Amino acid sequence: MTQFGFHTTGQQVVEAFPEQAKGRTFAVTGASENGLGATTATSLAHGHPAAIFLLARSESKITPVIQKIHAIDPSIKAVFVNVDLTDLDSIRAAASAIQSQTSKLDVLINNAGAYSPWESYGQSKAANILFSLELAKRGAARGLLAFSVHPGSIYETNLVAHLTQEQVQNIGEMAKSYGFEIDPRKTKEEGCATSLVAALDPRVESQSGKYFVDCAVKQQKAWAADPEDAARLWTLSEELVGQKFEL
Numbered sequence: 001m002t003q004f005g006f007h008t009t010g011q012q013v014v015e016a017f018p019e020q021a022k023g024r025t026f027a028v029t030g031a032s033e034n035g036l037g038a039t040t041a042t043s044l045a046h047g048h049p050a051a052i053f054l055l056a057r058s059e060s061k062i063t064p065v066i067q068k069i070h071a072i073d074p075s076i077k078a079v080f081v082n083v084d085l086t087d088l089d090s091i092r093a094a095a096s097a098i099q100s101q102t103s104k105l106d107v108l109i110n111n112a113g114a115y116s117p118w119e120s121y122g123q124s125k126a127a128n129i130l131f132s133l134e135l136a137k138r139g140a141a142r143g144l145l146a147f148s149v150h151p152g153s154i155y156e157t158n159l160v161a162h163l164t165q166e167q168v169q170n171i172g173e174m175a176k177s178y179g180f181e182i183d184p185r186k187t188k189e190e191g192c193a194t195s196l197v198a199a200l201d202p203r204v205e206s207q208s209g210k211y212f213v214d215c216a217v218k219q220q221k222a223w224a225a226d227p228e229d230a231a232r233l234w235t236l237s238e239e240l241v242g243q244k245f246e247l
């Protein structure tokens with residue numbers, strides 16, 4: 001049985017599960033060149049998917065990613081979808097654009113995100129974990145699976161562009177002040193592997209709602225594991241977007 005860990009790359013995960021990627025349709029948010037979303041997409045390209053929708057704010061940052069995908073496999077339908085995730089109208093337009101081009105989306109990888117102040121960043125990530133927990137619960141009857149993932153510490157992407165040089169230098173001290181340690185660094189290829197395990201590995205199907213680190217389930221921190229908070233976040237999200245989602 002294939003074992004994955006800290007140094008597993010996204011391409012290795014894709015090549016381990018050829019039937020899970022082949023012919024399927026994926027969407028990756030925040031797939032701009034040089035980030036983890038782009039590396040996720042180019043890793044997926046090795047598995048002969050039917051289509052990859054690449055969501056981002058700027059087409060010029062997606063064109064090189066589409067070129068890389070086509071250099072790996074020219075038959076893949078690789079499509080830029082314009083979205084600004086801070087704008088609900090833009091999100092709805094992006095969803096319609098995808099719906100108009102495919103009858104089915106097999107896997108959505110919610111990769112986009114970056115908020116500079118640490119507390120907002122931490123809150124947004126806790127919300128991602130809680131949201132997946134509730135989505136997994138609500139979607140279970142329909143066979144919908146949801147996972148949250150931590151990619152590791154990857155310094156080669158554009159994420160550090162949101163920090164000052166001083167903040168980058170003091171990142172270890174800052175982490176300690178919040179009670180955690182910064183992980184050893186990973187490459188982008190290693191950083192996209194955990195998402196791809198959640199997306200492709202059939203062995204994780206019984207783990208819907210769980211949080212993954214280094215390609216394996218990890219216990220969430222208490223503040224990101226409470227089912228009541230997860231349900232409250234779902235209700236708040238519905239209020240904020242002005243729409244009820246019956247799953």
Ligand SMILES: NC(=O)c1ccc[n+]([C@@H]2O[C@H](COP(=O)([O-])OP(=O)(O)OC[C@H]3O[C@@H](n4cnc5c(N)ncnc54)[C@H](OP(=O)(O)O)[C@@H]3O)[C@@H](O)[C@H]2O)c1
Nearest residue numbers: 030032035036057084085086111112113153154157158159
């Ligand atoms: N790198 C790490 O060490 C690390 C560690 C833990 C978690 N993560 C998470 O992993 C994910 C990818 O990070 P990364 O390192 O690849 O960072 P990145 O290079 O900065 O990529 C972030 C992506 O999100 C997009 N994005 C940000 N705000 C958006 C918005 N309002 N609407 C649409 N797209 C938006 C960016 O688009 P633009 O190109 O238009 O800005 C970019 O494509 C993020 O969620 C990050 O928080 C990363």
